Amino acid sequence: MSVDDVPARPEAGSGQQSDLLPETRSALEPLRDALLAQARAKAERIRARAEDEAAAVLEDARAEVAELIAAARTRGEADARALLRLERARVQQSNRAIVLRAQREIYDDLVLRAEDAVRRLLADPVARERLAASLRDRLGPAVVITDTSDGGLQATLPDGRLVEASVAALVREALTRINLEDLWATAG
Template sequence: MRTPVPGEAGAALEPVRTELLRAAHEDARALLAEADREAAEVLDAARTEERAILDAARRQGEAEGAATGRAALVQARRTARARELSVRREAYEQLRLRATERVRALRHTEGYDSVLQRLTARARRRLGADAEVIEHPDGGVVALAPGRCVDGTLDAVAARALDRLGPEAETLWAP
């Protein structure tokens, strides 16, 4: 279950989110351009192969050649679609990785102490004032109370930010 970020923490992270979205759009455009180029190459090669198969098939008979050509084109389209989906999946994984790296970089900024304070306060609001709050080695905090835990690590904050994008994330690499 997703937990909304309180207003003040959300506002403090807005510049990070904005930069993440800008960088993600830029990265996604580059990945999509490469995917489009690769897909075009696959389709061009498939069309060339289709023409060669059709020429040979005409010598063996129109009916057999047409069926073979259609099958080659269908296979080429499937291959191109599979490649596109693979590139989109890779783009999303790269987006997740880069977003996490950028949020982790907060640890090396002057405002990091303020981020830690807000994450700690948020965890205590959720678990109670007696919750044990521990700074995580990769940044952020983990809070524990009997039978409950709040993951306020920077990795979790980045993941939740991307999850909140939902279907909007796909617009980063849509043509």
């Protein structure tokens, strides 16, 4: 069982349920904002690099297309148009692959940075105890809290069910709340 499977207290006036307590969410808000700012900055750099690479690819493709058109004129206008369509599709696919690779790099970097930040945060005994108290508040006083190998916590309920609050689970949960399409749109 993961943190996602445990019923959460609804946030006042939101009409939705939240998996994190307001105190935990508030404590993580500066971290989330800083990580988003870093990710956006890196996304912008990678996007700019990808645009430069795409422009060079496009320029090369245009030169190649010009040669193809000149040769194709002798074979007919219809053949040249067909080749141009195929070349444009190839360039678009190549550009999209560059963007997707850049987005994956950004996401992987965001996960690593977020995990490092959460691990540092949970190294603070006060923050660690707040997370443990949050788990006890949500799951009851009979819950047994133990450390996870990645620096987080795990809660075991009397019936044997486990609630994971490991570093990886906390980061996964936080990243599900980020609309990555907005991140990519901001970078573009």
